[in-house]
Amino acid sequence: MENQTQLPQQKPSFFQSNTAKMIMVGLLCLFLLIPLELVKGLISERSQRKKEMTQEVNTLWGSDIKFYGPVLSIPYYDYESYNVEDVNHNVTIQTKKVIKQAYFFPEILNNYSNIKKSKPLKRGLYENVVFTSIMDFDGNFEKPNFEKLDINPESVIWDKASIIVNTSNLKSIKSDLNIALNNQPFAFESKANNDSNFGTLESNLFDYKALQKEDKITFKFQMKFNGSNSVQFIPVGKTTNIKVDSDWNSPSLMGTFAANEENKKIDSTGFHAEWKILDINRSFSQQHTEKMPNLNEYLFGVKLLETVDQYQQNERASKYGFLVIGLTFLVFFLIQSISKINIHIFQYTMIGLALVMFYTLLISITEHSTFSIAYIIAAIGVIVMIVLYSISILKDKKFPLFIGISLTALYTFIFVIIQLEDYALLVGSIGLFAILGAVMYFSKKIDWNS
Known part of the structure; x- marks a missing residue:
């Protein structure tokens, strides 16, 4: 029997490691703060416009x-x-x-x-x-x-x-x-x-x-x-x-x-x-x-x-924008790391822009309806878009379903916090603690050495 020589396995490059992918996703989160701040500026501008119109009417009325x-x-x-x-x-x-x-x-x-x-x-x-x-x-x-x-x-x-x-x-x-x-x-x-x-x-x-x-x-x-x-x-x-x-x-x-x-x-x-x-x-x-x-x-x-008027509610919702983007990216990263499915940074970018679009939809619909109706419409629109996009990326219906449930729970959680006043901090803290526990549980399955 001839001796077969085993070739040493080639070690993956740093840019293919989970660490490098996590760094790129983190940098993308920071980059998306730019359009998120532009949306906050739009909300502030519309709110100021309302104050000016209110002052004008109040001057005439009393x-x-x-x-x-x-x-x-x-x-x-x-x-x-x-x-x-x-x-x-x-x-x-x-x-x-x-x-x-x-x-x-x-x-x-x-x-x-x-x-x-x-x-x-x-x-x-x-x-x-x-x-x-x-x-x-x-x-x-x-x-x-x-x-x-x-x-x-x-x-x-x-x-x-x-x-x-x-x-x-x-x-x-x-x-x-x-x-x-x-x-x-x-x-x-x-x-x-x-x-x-x-x-x-x-x-x-x-x-x-x-x-x-x-x-x-x-x-x-x-x-x-x-x-x-x-x-x-x-x-x-x-x-x-x-x-x-x-x-x-x-x-x-x-x-x-x-x-x-x-x-x-x-x-x-x-x-x-x-x-x-x-x-x-x-x-x-x-x-x-x-x-x-x-x-x-x-x-x-x-x-x-x-x-609390519509612009105050929109402003409060936009303050959770970075949290929504970060947690959504984290869900995709965990799915990518556990299932070994490759998600390109461009696809992360498209998902991030869809999440930012939620706030422009929210403010524009709110001006013609109530905040609650606008929030439901904008949330459904963004969740459906991301779920359909996830099906084409992940080639599986199991993971997109999990993403849809996660986003629904996240947007519902934020809506509840916005409506609360006296208990907003308490409910928010408990919710974030539960989210952190879930992330710790699922991340234990990731091989960080790969």
Whole structure:
């Protein structure tokens, strides 16, 4: 028998090893971050466009409602000193009589506001959620104490008193403006104001002494607004009671003062909130001279949130893009390594681009439908495309079926995370932990030395 010489087996080159293939797939994942970032930029651009259109519509309909008042304004005479210099440069001090204003905040201020969601205003592709608010005010002013302001009561011009109301949204007021003082009607008129945050309404002048009864003046008035985004108040009453009812089911109670927890109610039909604020809860007095103080830091109220909009959901979905691409490539790499089927880097690239296309489909369909419907359509389209492509690559129906099930589970998992808010981190962490365990289990069958 002739001796047969065994030829040594040729060792595969480095570029044919699993390590080299894994490096190339990893580099491709990093390369696909470029189109993924471009998609995120598109989502951001469309979101900014919506904000601009929303701002434009809100400007026409009515923006945030901020309310400050009512305030009792009573003028008084005062004397101002000034220097006069003659031709010989001798300086003498002279005085002149001027009229100044004293401002008094109410003793009791009650408000009940009913906020109703209006029919969304559509501008192009975008719908803007707006509301109407009916606000009822009542309360009383105590007899003004000029001594606290160091003003001589004899210099007070009692018959030139007026009521002032400041609000941020004059042009969106949709009701006749009248105030009842001790049951006598007075009309409001617009007045110039240097404060860019507020416009001013002032009642007709009246004689305070002739109107007052029992050292107080009661007031009552109603205002109807078109608005958007929020309704806020400044608690100028010595005791301020605010009640708000609305059919809006996603409010955010905001500002310096917290609502009373025992009276707060939020459910699917709307919300109810109440505030009671005393003068000892804030650091400004009930009377002022010269001009009313800037009290914007004491604003409080409710912000009427729009639930997570379509662009926020798209943005959250795109943040998981790298995870989807990486896990999909990992599934193909494990199949390739276990079955010894060769998958070219070009084929990986086509699969990666299909996964990126999911997000462009998602954003474009969402603008004409809901996010949930768009997500289902885009996911089905991408999964079917990748499964059919996998059949031609892997020449087998078993592995493409596994890929289809894996992608379906992955997209479902991400959709659930996007919908969750309080438990998103917990569910995401558990899901990733389970995925890592599955990868560790299947990767143990790979011969990393080949």
